Amino acid sequence: MRNDSSIRKWTIWFVLVMAFITVFFHRLAISVVADDLILDLGLTGKGLGNLTSMTFYGYALMQIPVGIMVDSIGVRKICTWGTLLTGIGSILFGLSSTLIISYLARFIVGLGTSVIIISILKIQMTWFKPSQFSTLCGLTSLFGNMGAFLATLPLAFLVLQVGWRNSFYVMGLISIVLSFLIWLIVRDYPEGMEPEYKKRNIGKGIKTVLLNPYTWPPFSIMFLMVGSMTAILGLWGIPYLMHVYEITKSQAAGYLSFVSIGFMVGGPIVGWLSDRLNGEIKRILAVAISLFTLIWIYMAFVGGKPPIEILPIIFFALGATTICHILSFTNVKDVNDPAFTGSATAIINVGEFIGGSFLSFAIGLFLDFGWRGRVVDGGRIYEANQYQFVFAFIGLLSLVSLGSLMFMKGKETKRKGLNAENNIAI
Numbered sequence: 001m002r003n004d005s006s007i008r009k010w011t012i013w014f015v016l017v018m019a020f021i022t023v024f025f026h027r028l029a030i031s032v033v034a035d036d037l038i039l040d041l042g043l044t045g046k047g048l049g050n051l052t053s054m055t056f057y058g059y060a061l062m063q064i065p066v067g068i069m070v071d072s073i074g075v076r077k078i079c080t081w082g083t084l085l086t087g088i089g090s091i092l093f094g095l096s097s098t099l100i101i102s103y104l105a106r107f108i109v110g111l112g113t114s115v116i117i118i119s120i121l122k123i124q125m126t127w128f129k130p131s132q133f134s135t136l137c138g139l140t141s142l143f144g145n146m147g148a149f150l151a152t153l154p155l156a157f158l159v160l161q162v163g164w165r166n167s168f169y170v171m172g173l174i175s176i177v178l179s180f181l182i183w184l185i186v187r188d189y190p191e192g193m194e195p196e197y198k199k200r201n202i203g204k205g206i207k208t209v210l211l212n213p214y215t216w217p218p219f220s221i222m223f224l225m226v227g228s229m230t231a232i233l234g235l236w237g238i239p240y241l242m243h244v245y246e247i248t249k250s251q252a253a254g255y256l257s258f259v260s261i262g263f264m265v266g267g268p269i270v271g272w273l274s275d276r277l278n279g280e281i282k283r284i285l286a287v288a289i290s291l292f293t294l295i296w297i298y299m300a301f302v303g304g305k306p307p308i309e310i311l312p313i314i315f316f317a318l319g320a321t322t323i324c325h326i327l328s329f330t331n332v333k334d335v336n337d338p339a340f341t342g343s344a345t346a347i348i349n350v351g352e353f354i355g356g357s358f359l360s361f362a363i364g365l366f367l368d369f370g371w372r373g374r375v376v377d378g379g380r381i382y383e384a385n386q387y388q389f390v391f392a393f394i395g396l397l398s399l400v401s402l403g404s405l406m407f408m409k410g411k412e413t414k415r416k417g418l419n420a421e422n423n424i425a426i
Contacts, residue, residue, distance in 0.1 A: 013128075329345050
């Protein structure tokens with residue numbers, strides 16, 4: 001019986017992780033087919049940018065509502081409908097012939113994909129031992145970044161073989177199949193272990209999470225540390241490398257890909273290390289954020305242009321240290337009532353999106369303030385000394401993130417009334 005339960009929980013986790021791979025795949029797929037979209041849909045650069053943002057808007061909009069629904073309705077129903085919605089959105093995008101329909105389709109994809117990560121975290125809390133949580137977060141991160149890889153060369157190959165529209169039909173069909181698998185396989189709790197707290201007031205729970213001072217240190221890490229990397233990866237990294245080092249876009253993307261490699265390598269190691277060190281989250285985060293800060297200070301110190309030969313090392317290290325943010329999820333679920341862990345993890349996850357948006361804008365202000373009037377093909381060119389101030393700014397934000405650890409509860413945090421075997425409140 002015990003062996004059957006073990007197989008069951010890993011099967012549930014694996015099916016949801018397969019859905020998580022498609023989240024990254026759907027989120028990043030547009031960049032591969034950008035040229036096709038410009039030709040077929042008559043998009044301008046601005047239109048393409050807005051189209052890309054639609055998925056982000058849908059995803060960000062749903063984070064806190066998803067946390068509430070995971071706590072009240074359950075993972076099985078939410079993920080089934082979310083993954084089905086993702087598939088429908090992908091197929092609709094393949095069928096789209098107007099800008100409005102394509103916007104709507106990508107927004108639907110954002111809504112659908114928004115449910116997965118919070119649901120996985122909830123399943124890890126309810127089906128697995130607390131001592132396994134961080135390791136599972138690391139493995140989830142590894143699989144997610146595999147999805148990011150699949151949205152590059154493999155997708156490009158598929159598009160060459162069958163075209164971009166058929167590629168999105170295939171992606172949509174995969175999501176629809178996964179939605180049926182989720183309904184058939186996933187269960188919210190082990191049989192006979194559904195907790196009493198399912199009947200609690202969710203609105204009151206959200207208020208409790210927001211008023212808990214220990215919710216905010218992990219939020220600050222997501223906002224400042226992860227938000228700054230989101231701004232670099234999502235917007236400013238490629239222009240920085242192209243303009244400062246005078247290399248092509250593909251070469252710049254190659255250098256920046258070492259961040260993703262750092263994510264993939266670092267995630268499982270960080271999770272495993274945390275669980276093996278009996279939850280020494282604060283110490284691991286202190287080391288990671290310190291290294292993260294030193295890298296940005298170094299990049300500012302050398303005038304915003306370190307030797308190109310060491311860029312792979314720098315970007316790999318940034319990825320490996322940034323991925324330590326997964327421990328923020330471990331911490332926030334430990335300092336909040338287990339009835340509202342879905343809401344708690346969703347709240348800090350919003351920090352990445354708010355931070356990424358705010359810091360993307362703030363970095364742009366820094367660059368515009370120091371711009372020297374250089375223009376190429378109608379676009380502003382920013383030089384190394386402008387980025388020097390940006391890197392110093394990120395270093396300062398990282399120090400603030402490091403300081404927030406003083407207010408974070410460490411491994412002494414224990415949730416009373418938990419069954420340590422399956423993490424269910426009794």
